[in-house]
Amino acid sequence: MRQNIVAGNWKMNNNLSETKKLIKEIKKNLKSVNLKNTRVFISPTFVNLRTAVKKTKKCEIEVVAQNMHYEEKGAFTGEISADMLLNLGVNTVILGHSERREYFGETDEILTKKVNTALKNNLEIVFCFGEKLEDRENKNHFKVVESQLKNVLFHLSKKEIKNIILAYEPVWAIGTGKTATANEAQEIHAFVRKLLAEQYDKETANSISILYGGSVKPNNAQEIFSKEDVDGGLIGGASLKADDFTAIIKSI
Ligand code: PGA
Numbered sequence: 168m169r170q171n172i173v174a175g176n177w178k179m180n181n182n183l184s185e186t187k188k189l190i191k192e193i194k195k196n197l198k199s200v201n202l203k204n205t206r207v208f209i210s211p212t213f214v215n216l217r218t219a220v221k222k223t224k225k226c227e228i229e230v231v232a233q234n235m236h237y238e239e240k241g242a243f244t245g246e247i248s249a250d251m252l253l254n255l256g257v258n259t260v261i262l263g264h265s266e267r268r269e270y271f272g273e274t275d276e277i278l279t280k281k282v283n284t285a286l287k288n289n290l291e292i293v294f295c296f297g298e299k300l301e302d303r304e305n306k307n308h309f310k311v312v313e314s315q316l317k318n319v320l321f322h323l324s325k326k327e328i329k330n331i332i333l334a335y336e337p338v339w340a341i342g343t344g345k346t347a348t349a350n351e352a353q354e355i356h357a358f359v360r361k362l363l364a365e366q367y368d369k370e371t372a373n374s375i376s377i378l379y380g381g382s383v384k385p386n387n388a389q390e391i392f393s394k395e396d397v398d399g400g401l402i403g404g405a406s407l408k409a410d411d412f413t414a415i416i417k418s419i
Contacts, residue, residue, distance in 0.1 A: 169376050171392075172332060172399040173416045174208035174231065174293060175406025176261065176380070186215040190222045192409030197416070202227055205399070205419050208293075209406070210261060213247055220256040231259040231293065234267060237280035249288035259291040261401075263319065265338045275318035282319055286327050293332045293401065294320065295380070300339035308337070309358055316362060325367050333359060333377045334401040340381025342403060349390045349397075352379045356396035385414035392419045 181189060190209070197207070210231045211219045219230045236246035252260060262281050267273045273281075278294075285292050296315040298308040312335070320328060335355050337347050347355075356377045363372035379391055380401030391397055399419060405411040 168204065169374050169398055171205040171419045172208065172376050172378055173205060173412075173419060174261075174334075174378065174399070174401045175210060175412055176233065176264070176401055176403050177209065177211050177406060178233070178266070178403060179212060180407055181211060181215065183215055183218060186211050186219060187222060189407070189409060190219060190228070193228065193412060194223070194226050196409055196413035197226065197228070200413065200417060202416075205416065207416060208259065216252070216257055217255050229259060230257055231261060232257050233261050233264070235260050235262075235281065235285065235290075237277065237284045239284065249284055249290055252290065253288060258289075259293060259332075260285055261293045261295065261334075263295040263315075265295060265297060265336060265341060269338075275315065278319045279322075282323070282331075286323070286330060289330075291330050291332065293334050293378070295334045295336050295401065297336040297338055297381070303337065303339060308355070312355060312359065313362060316359065321366050325371050328363070328367060328371065329374060331375065333375060334380050335359065335377060336380035336401060338381075342382070344382050346382040346384075346387050346391070347379070349387075349394050352391055352397055353394035356394065360396050383415060385411050385418070388415040388418035 208229050208231045210233050223230055232252050235249055236243055240248050263278045298311040302308050302311045340347050359377055360372045376398040378399045378401045379397050383400040383402050384405050
């Protein structure tokens with residue numbers, strides 16, 4: 168059975184004391200929640216990962232990184248390697264977020280290298296993809312999603328692809344308050360699962376979690392998560408408030 172996942176993407180928010188406070192609040196809230204088959208991720212900024220790992224040692228929250236470099240080490244000022252993450256106790260990394268693609272020039276080619284390096288180091292990946300508004304308006308969203316997945320992931324073996332969690336994030340829905348409807352999300356998720364089944368096989372396709380991201384809030388999470396092929400969410404803004412994040416986790 169594939170896992171449900173609710174992942175908080177904190178982006179460039181929360182200094183050290185805010186990080187500690189938010190973790191404390193989420194931990195307190197989750198005490199009364201039966202997580203069953205649901206994994207909960209938080210992704211603080213790099214400088215607070217170590218503290219976050221320490222503070223979540225005795226609970227089910229998993230700390231994930233927002234990015235990493237594709238080189239193992241060397242003269243890459245300001246960058247973070249896979250080994251550095253692993254050494255802190257971080258076992259999962261988000262790759263391909265649309266903000267990385269848009270503001271930091273991450274192309275499919277760069278992302279392919281990052282995916283390969285992460286897998287080589289046994290890091291699990293949350294791989295983000297999704298179309299821009301103009302793609303959807305021009306009815307190109309299926310094509311765009313297909314090419315993002317094919318270009319970056321479909322060279323992987325069956326075993327490797329199982330270490331990937333997919334996150335469909337239509338760019339027009341991120342931080343805008345505009346959510347894809349539950350049916351729009353389901354339509355793409357089902358399409359992605361069909362692509363996975365064609366490229367690999369049905370069993371593989373059914374074992375991969377596909378999250379939805381883009382303005383998920385406590386008031387829309389339940390409807391989106393109720394769809395057959397939606398296995399959870401990648402949550403930005405609402406993951407910064409413990410009560411909202413908890414409510415979203417409870418919606419699954
Ligand atoms: P949002 O962000 O929930 O604030 O729209 C989602 C994301 O960027 O992962």
